[in-house]
Amino acid sequence: MxxxxxxxxxxxxxxxxxxxxxxxxxxxxxxxxxxxxxxxxDLALANVALDLLGQxxxxxxxxxxxxxxxxxxxxxxxxxxAPQFRNAxxxxxxxxxxxxxxxxxxxxxxxxxxxxxxxMESPDARIAAISAKAEKEVTYHLRHAGEWMIRLGDGTEExxxxxxxxxxxxxxxxxxxxxxxxxAVAALLPDPAPLRAAFDAxxxxxxxxAGLDRPRDGWMQKGGRRGVHTEHLGHMLAVMQHLxxxxxxxVW
Amino acid sequence: xVSVTTLDLARVRAIAGAVVDPEIPALSIADLGVLRDxxxxxxGVEVDITPTxxxxxxxxxxxxxxxxxxxxxxxxxVRVRLVLSPAWTTxxxxxxxxxxxxxxxxxxxxxxxxxxxxxGADDETQCPRCGSVETExxxxxxxxxxxxxxxxxxxxxxxxxxxxx
Numbered sequence: 574m575x576x577x578x579x580x581x582x583x584x585x586x587x588x589x590x591x592x593x594x595x596x597x598x599x600x601x602x603x604x605x606x607x608x609x610x611x612x613x614x615d616l617a618l619a620n621v622a623l624d625l626l627g628q629x630x631x632x633x634x635x636x637x638x639x640x641x642x643x644x645x646x647x648x649x650x651x652x653x654x655a656p657q658f659r660n661a662x663x664x665x666x667x668x669x670x671x672x673x674x675x676x677x678x679x680x681x682x683x684x685x686x687x688x689x690x691x692x693m694e695s696p697d698a699r700i701a702a703i704s705a706k707a708e709k710e711v712t713y714h715l716r717h718a719g720e721w722m723i724r725l726g727d728g729t730e731e732x733x734x735x736x737x738x739x740x741x742x743x744x745x746x747x748x749x750x751x752x753x754x755x756x757a758v759a760a761l762l763p764d765p766a767p768l769r770a771a772f773d774a775x776x777x778x779x780x781x782x783a784g785l786d787r788p789r790d791g792w793m794q795k796g797g798r799r800g801v802h803t804e805h806l807g808h809m810l811a812v813m814q815h816l817x818x819x820x821x822x823x824v825w
Numbered sequence: 826x827v828s829v830t831t832l833d834l835a836r837v838r839a840i841a842g843a844v845v846d847p848e849i850p851a852l853s854i855a856d857l858g859v860l861r862d863x864x865x866x867x868x869g870v871e872v873d874i875t876p877t878x879x880x881x882x883x884x885x886x887x888x889x890x891x892x893x894x895x896x897x898x899x900x901x902x903v904r905v906r907l908v909l910s911p912a913w914t915t916x917x918x919x920x921x922x923x924x925x926x927x928x929x930x931x932x933x934x935x936x937x938x939x940x941x942x943x944x945g946a947d948d949e950t951q952c953p954r955c956g957s958v959e960t961e962x963x964x965x966x967x968x969x970x971x972x973x974x975x976x977x978x979x980x981x982x983x984x985x986x987x988x989x990x
Contacts, residue, residue, distance in 0.1 A: 613964035613974060620966040627880025631909070702910035706879045709912065709990050717965045719944060779944075 575818050577652045580642045583757040586659060588639065589649065590798055592632035593660035596650055597806070598681060599625035600813055601668045610671055617717060621678065624710040631703045651817035655807045656800040663746035665797070665806040669739065672725055672732065676739035679718035679779070684750040686711045687771035691763030700761060719779045726783025733784065741788055747772075748793025833870075833900075838863045840898050841872050844890045847883050848969050851929035854887060858917025861908055869902025870895060875913045877990070878970040915990050926987060927953045932975065934989040950986055952977035962986075 579585065602622035609615035633646035663681060668674050689711055692704035725736040751765040751772075780787055796802065816823060841863060842855030854860045854874065862873040872891050876884050888905040895903045915934035918926075923933035932953045950960050957979035964974040972985040 613966075616968065616974075617964055617966035620970055623880040623882070623970055624878055625880070627876070627878060631879050698910070702912070703879070705912035706876070706909055710878060713965060713988075716944060720965075 575652055575821050576654050576657075577644060577648050579644070579649070579653065579657060580640050582639070583755040584761065585636050585640045587754055587758045587762055588632050588636035590659035590661075592629045592636060592649070593658045594664055594681075594685075595625040595629035595632065597658070597660045597664040597809065598677075599623075599629060600809060601664065601666075602674070602678070604668050605671075605674065614671075618674070621714050621717070624714070628703070628707045628710070631706070635699050635703070647817065651814045652821070655802050655810055658797070658800065658802065658806060658810070660797050660806075661746070661749040662794055662797040662803055663743055663749065665803060665809060666743075666746070667805055669742075670735060672735035673739040673742065675718055675721045675725065676736055677743050678714060679722050680740075680743055680747055680776075681750070682711055682715035682718055683775040683779075684747065684768070684772050686715050686775075687768040688763055688765070691768065695761055695763075697761045715775070719775070722779050722785070723783045726780070726785045736783070737785055740785060744788040744790075745792060745794050748790075749795040749797060752795065752798055834863060834865050836898070837865055837870055837872070837895065837900065840894050840900075841891045844887060844894055847886045847890075848971075849926070849929070849931065851925045851931075852922055854891075856919045856922030856925060858913060858915075858919070858922075859887065869904065870900050872903065872905045873908045874905060875908050877913050879909075881970055913990070915987065918987075930954065930984060931972065932984060932986040934987045948989065950975055952980060952982065953984055954982050955980040 579589070599622040602618045602625070605618045606615065606622075609618055629650070630646055633649045637644045637646060637649060663677060666677070686708065689704045689708040693701050693708060695701045695704065722736065725732040727733070751769055753759075753765060754762050776787060779785075838855075838860075842853055842860045844854050846852045846854060846857055846859070849857075857877070859874050859877065860872070861875050862871075864871040872895075874884065874887060874891070884907060888907070891905050892903050918934065926933045930953050932950050935948050947962055949958050950962075951958050952960050952975075955977060957977055959979045960975050960977050962973060963976050963983065966972075967974040967985045971988055971990075973988050974983065975986045976983045
């Protein structure tokens with residue numbers, strides 16, 4: 574069997590959650606490579622995916638060190654099964670059309686920017702250092718996705734309808750991004766409750782310009798942080814992990 | 826094995842710093858601000874480098890090139906460490922680096938990395954070819970993680986801009 578058992582602690586789980594968010598989102602974005610509506614956007618989405626992959630690598634490296642079981646970043650990315658993944662559900666949903674991809678990138682970036690900003694103050698020097706890098710990158714992502722939200726929302730009837738539908742689709746998945754951390758790591762990672770205000774302010778500002786309505790907060794989908802995923806994650810991992818599963822430890 | 830002393834420090838710094846960014850060969854890692862520290866002691870040579878972006882694919886190549894350049898100069902026991910903190914900023918790029926970038930056809934980043942507004946107008950960017958400031962941004966993201974794509978409306982040439990971070 575190529576699947577590894579992770580020696581789990583609350584800190585390992587918390588680091589894996591954010592690493593898995595970034596890796597799974599990066600994979601979904603990279604699916605646009607060669608398919609984006611224009612060359613500039615093809616480059617942009619690949620660049621954003623690369624940033625997220627870099628964030629995932631830094632977090633996996635740290636998670637592996639904290640775990641102390643001799644696993645590498647690649648082991649954590651490629652040799653865990655879907656129920657061992659801790660990413661929020663929003664990231665594993667199929668990429669959908671361009672409006673859906675942009676809406677997800679916007680909502681996720683609007684939630685992650687205040688998270689990274691708060692994590693820069695972590696008493697854990699490693700988390701603070703990774704966050705200081707990621708915060709600059711996510712600022713770019715939010716700006717890019719936000720400008721597209723305005724362009725699509727304030728664009729044609731077709732683009733408006735598509736981005737409005739995308740927002741309605743992803744909204745019920747935003748709640749999971751603000752779930753409280755395990756009490757054992759609460760001192761090391763941001764308290765999610767106050768981050769809501771920054772998220773709401775970004776959404777309000779961009780939606781106002783885009784002519785979009787903020788969906789009502791109703792039932793929120795969750796489960797990813799406990800390893801309860803949609804069927805889509807397994808299919809995605811089958812593609813993403815294929816090579817390392819078939820040839821464990823392969824390098825090139 | 827050459828025995829290393831503190832007298833070698835300047836030499837090691839010069840050799841490591843002269844390694845170029847594989848994606849922008851006009852720029853040395855010293856001018857880019859990626860070379861952070863060099864230590865020479867009984868245990869050998871330690872070189873600290875820092876990534877511009879976490880996902881920068883050039884970091885591995887830069888680490889190998891530093892090791893190779895120092896090995897060629899007789900420093901066999903070399904360790905290259907990747908440090909993240911403090912986070913790299915375009916403020917660390919030297920004036921020589923900025924001039925080299927412009928000569929290479931890439932607009933250098935603004936002199937001071939201010940906190941950009943999340944949305945709104947961009948800072949003025951000068952065309953590296955004709956010097957005009959009649960330029961417009963085509964895309965926030967360019968051919969590598971550290972660059973954006975611009976166009977000059979005076980000379981009509983597209984160009985890369987090193988993002989201000």
